[in-house]
Amino acid sequence: MKLAAEHNWARKFPELGTGPISVEPCVSPEYFGKEKEKIFKRVWQKLGRVEEFPGPGSWKLKPMPIWDTSILLVRGNDGQIRGFHNVCSHRGNAVVWGDQPYGRGRHFFCHFHGWTYDLEGHLIDVPEEEEFYDTFKRCENGLTPVAVEVWEGFVFAHLDPNPETSLADYLGEAGDRLSGFPYGEMTATYSYNTILNCNWKVAQDAFSEAYHVTTIHAGSFPKGFASKLWDVTMIGPHHSGAVHMTDQGEPTPVSALAHRLATSSIAKRGERTELPPMVNPNRNPSFAFELAVLFPNFLVHIMDGLYFTHQFEPISVDQTRWEGIQYFRPPRNAGERFSQEHGQLLQRNAWLEDTATMEATHAALKSGAKKAMHLQDEEVLIRHCYKVVDEYVNA
Numbered sequence: 001m002k003l004a005a006e007h008n009w010a011r012k013f014p015e016l017g018t019g020p021i022s023v024e025p026c027v028s029p030e031y032f033g034k035e036k037e038k039i040f041k042r043v044w045q046k047l048g049r050v051e052e053f054p055g056p057g058s059w060k061l062k063p064m065p066i067w068d069t070s071i072l073l074v075r076g077n078d079g080q081i082r083g084f085h086n087v088c089s090h091r092g093n094a095v096v097w098g099d100q101p102y103g104r105g106r107h108f109f110c111h112f113h114g115w116t117y118d119l120e121g122h123l124i125d126v127p128e129e130e131e132f133y134d135t136f137k138r139c140e141n142g143l144t145p146v147a148v149e150v151w152e153g154f155v156f157a158h159l160d161p162n163p164e165t166s167l168a169d170y171l172g173e174a175g176d177r178l179s180g181f182p183y184g185e186m187t188a189t190y191s192y193n194t195i196l197n198c199n200w201k202v203a204q205d206a207f208s209e210a211y212h213v214t215t216i217h218a219g220s221f222p223k224g225f226a227s228k229l230w231d232v233t234m235i236g237p238h239h240s241g242a243v244h245m246t247d248q249g250e251p252t253p254v255s256a257l258a259h260r261l262a263t264s265s266i267a268k269r270g271e272r273t274e275l276p277p278m279v280n281p282n283r284n285p286s287f288a289f290e291l292a293v294l295f296p297n298f299l300v301h302i303m304d305g306l307y308f309t310h311q312f313e314p315i316s317v318d319q320t321r322w323e324g325i326q327y328f329r330p331p332r333n334a335g336e337r338f339s340q341e342h343g344q345l346l347q348r349n350a351w352l353e354d355t356a357t358m359e360a361t362h363a364a365l366k367s368g369a370k371k372a373m374h375l376q377d378e379e380v381l382i383r384h385c386y387k388v389v390d391e392y393v394n395a
C-alpha cells in the first residue's frame with residue numbers, strides 16, 4: 001500500500017490497515033450476539049453521574065437491555081453507590097416498578113408479596129417467613145449485585161460483581177489523561193435521548209469524525225470547523241482526537257451576542273484553562289473540542305468550560321438508545337443563562353443533523369447492496385473502533 005503525504009494517521013497507526021471495512025458487524029444478528037456476550041457483558045459501562053444521587057436512599061433505575069436486565073443504583077447510608085439487578089429474590093418480580101427512573105427512600109419493598117430490602121441490598125423483611133423451609137436463608141437472598149465504581153463522578157457498573165479488571169485499570173492511561181477537568185462543577189445539564197433504528201456503531205461512527213461537518217452541519221455551523229482531526233491518540237481500546245476551528249464561520253447576530261456573554265458553545269473559543277492532558281495536548285490555539293471515546297460506547301466531548309457526553313446503548317442489532325447530555329456551570333446571571341440556552345439549542349440542532357443520517361444509513365447497509373465501507377484517513381477513529389470490536393468478538 002502506497003501512502004501519500006496527507007495520510008498522517010495511516011502512517012502513525014499502520015496496524016489499523018487501509019482496506020475497506022465490512023458492513024457485517026453492523027447488520028449481522030450473529031455478530032451482535034457476540035458483541036453482547038464478549039464486549040458489553042464483560043466491560044465497564046457508564047450508567048450515570050454522582051450528582052444523580054444527592055443523598056442516602058437516592059436511587060436510579062437504569063434499563064440495560066444489552067445485559068438483559070435493569071440495574072437499580074442506590075446511594076447507601078455510608079454514601080457509597082451500589083448497583084443491583086432490579087429482581088426480587090422471591091419469585092423475580094421487579095422490585096422497583098413504573099416509569100419513574102429516580103426516587104428516594106429508606107428501603108425497597110417488593111409489591112408482589114412484600115419482601116423488603118435495605119439500601120445495601122440485604123433482605124430485611126419476609127412476610128410469613130415461618131412458612132418457608134430450612135432451605136431458605138434470609139442472609140443468602142439479598143438483591144443480586146453488580147460491581148459499581150466511579151471515575152471523575154461518572155458512575156460505571158460491571159455485570160460481574162467481582163470483575164477481573166477494576167474500572168481504573170480498564171480506563172487505564174485514557175482515564176488518567178482525561179482526569180482533572182471540573183466535570184463535577186458543571187451541573188446545569190440539558191439531556192436529549194431517543195431510540196434510533198440503527199446499529200450502535202452506525203450511530204457512534206457519526207460522532208467519530210469531522211469529515212461530515214462541512215456537509216451535514218452546513219446549517220448549524222457553516223464553515224465553522226475543519227474536517228480533519230488533530231492529535232489522535234489511541235490507548236488500548238479507547239481513543240481520542242481533536243476538532244479544530246477554521247475561523248471562517250460567521251456567527252449570526254444572536255450567536256455573536258451569546259458568545260459575548262459567555263462560552264457556552266463549541267462554536268465559541270473559550271479561555272485555555274482547565275483542560276486535561278489528553279484534551280488538545282499541544283494547546284493548539286485553533287482547538288475547538290476533543291472527541292474522546294471510552295470503549296465501547298461512551299463519548300466525552302470536552303472543550304473550554306463545558307462538556308458533552310454521548311452514549312450509544314445497543315438494544316438489538318437494529319436498534320440503539322442514544323443519549324446526549326450537555327453540561328454547563330450553573331449560570332450566574334441572565335446573560336450566562338441566555339448564552340447557555342442559545343449554545344445548547346445550537347448543539348441540539350447539530351445533533352438532529354447528526355442523527356438524521358443514521359436510520360437511513362442502517363437500512364441501506366441492511367439491503368446488502370454494499371459489502372464494505374471505504375474509510376478515508378481522517379476516519380481513523382472509526383477504523384480503530386471496528387478493529388477493537390473485532391478483536392473482542394474473535395477473542
Ligand code: FES
Binds near residue numbers: 088093111112113115
Ligand atoms: S416476587 Fe417479590 S415478594 Fe414475591
Ligand SMILES: [Fe+2]
Binds near residue numbers: 206212216217350354
Ligand atoms: Fe456531527
